[in-house]
Amino acid sequence: MEDAVLNGDARKLAELLRQDPSFKVNMVVCGDGRTLLHFACLKSSRSAVIPFLLAHPDIDVNVKSNLGHIPFDLACVNGFTPCVREMLKDSRVKVNEPDKIGSPPLWQAANGGHLDVVKWWIACGREMDLGKPGEYATDAIGMAMRRGTTEMVTLLGRFQNDATKTRHAMRVELGWYDDQAAKMLALVVFVSDGLLQIKDTTPSSASASASASSSSASTLCSSVVTLCC
Numbered sequence: 358m359e360d361a362v363l364n365g366d367a368r369k370l371a372e373l374l375r376q377d378p379s380f381k382v383n384m385v386v387c388g389d390g391r392t393l394l395h396f397a398c399l400k401s402s403r404s405a406v407i408p409f410l411l412a413h414p415d416i417d418v419n420v421k422s423n424l425g426h427i428p429f430d431l432a433c434v435n436g437f438t439p440c441v442r443e444m445l446k447d448s449r450v451k452v453n454e455p456d457k458i459g460s461p462p463l464w465q466a467a468n469g470g471h472l473d474v475v476k477w478w479i480a481c482g483r484e485m486d487l488g489k490p491g492e493y494a495t496d497a498i499g500m501a502m503r504r505g506t507t508e509m510v511t512l513l514g515r516f517q518n519d520a521t522k523t524r525h526a527m528r529v530e531l532g533w534y535d536d537q538a539a540k541m542l543a544l545v546v547f548v549s550d551g552l553l554q555i556k557d558t559t560p561s562s563a564s565a566s567a568s569a570s571s572s573s574a575s576t577l578c579s580s581v582v583t584l585c586c
Contacts, residue, residue: 359386362393367405374409382413383420390423397440398432404439411447418449425457433462436471445481452478453486459494461486467497467513470506479516480527487517 488495
């Protein structure tokens with residue numbers, strides 16, 4: 358398992374997890390308390406294995422290392438945008454969780470000057486705690502100012518003043534809307550061609566396949582919009 362994660366081999370990891378579904382996915386694999394998910398977030402080339410770890414029924418997405426870092430935090434500290442994007446998709450991830458000294462992931466990203474990480478975070482729509490103004494360990498804008506990263510200061514300031522407008526601007530800049538439109542179009546085609554069926558899972562109705570109507574496609578597409586990054 359470790360080799361598959363370290364090598365970013367998603368296919369191998371998926372195969373191993375199928376062979377051993379009882380694998381202790383939260384097992385510490387390093388003396389400093391880090392798990393496989395921590396290591397998956399420590400290199401951009403390993404981002405492909407993250408969805409398979411997150412899909413494990415026993416995964417603890419917010420497991421902390423000895424220094425209080427959750428996996429998402431490590432991706433932000435090091436500016437590994439592909440890993441950050443994968444973790445942001447999981448609503449279980451506590452994106453504002455502070456480490457042992459009280460610094461949250463956004464502060465870490467600002468400290469490292471990782472502008473792309475912050476752009477995708479804003480575009481994704483997940484909650485973002487800018488920290489307490491003037492407090493060294495939490496104030497993300499203050500840290501960016503100390504580091505002299507003008508673009509970071511400007512971006513976080515824009516978000517602070519108008520989160521909705523800034524989020525829209527980042528989605529346009531990063532091609533987020535185009536990506537979502539492509540996903541929705543693909544799903545509409547799959548439904549229309551009978552390659553994908555939508556099932557009604559409400560308690561009052563049997564799980565019958567819905568017809569490939571425009572309303573069904575719209576329902577599916579509206580769900581896809583919530584998938585970000």
